[in-house]
Amino acid sequence: MKILLKLEYVSLFLIGVLAFIQTGISWWWFAAMFFLPDLSMLGYMAGSKAGAFFYNIFHHFTVGILCFVVGKYLGSDYLTVAGIILFTHSAFDRILGYGLKYPNGFHNTHLGIIGHQQ
Template sequence: MKIQLKLEYAAFLIVGILAFAKTEYSWWWFALLFLAPDISMLGYTVNNKVGAFFYNLLHHFGVAIIVYLAGVALSLPYLQMIGAILFSHSAFDRILGYGLKYPDSFQNTHLGKIGKVK
């Protein structure tokens, strides 16, 4: 099942890259902003609950799709770009095993525990 999930997320990553290709933006934007959603981890400096909320907000496929579709509907290419990057980044994180976070700990994700086992 683990390999099947990684293949599914790899397909999602390809979809995100194709969505970005439909925008008018140069690929250097993609490279520059690909890791930007990880800024949401700064929420963990407040506490786990705030950190999980902001992390999940910027790593949720549904949010990425809504942002992208809003860009399409409103003819705002920058929203399409942001949505495509959010989607691609989230898929890449899932390939690496980083899932959406539970509010008790950064290591506790919907894909299981991450990090070193104590």
């Protein structure tokens, strides 16, 4: 099952990359913005519950899709690209096994426990 999930996430990642290609924007922008959603981990400085909340907002596929759709509807290239980046980054994280977080700690995700547990 894990292999099937990873293949699904690889497919979603490739869809995001293809969407970015369609924008015609330089790949330097993609590289520069790709890890920006990880800044949401700063929420963990306010505790596990706040950290999980902010992390999950910036790593949920639906948020990326909504940004993309609203950006297309409004003709906002910035919002469209933000949606593509959020979506593609989230797929990349899922490929690596980083899922949405539960409020009881960073290591407890919807894909299982991550990292070294003592």
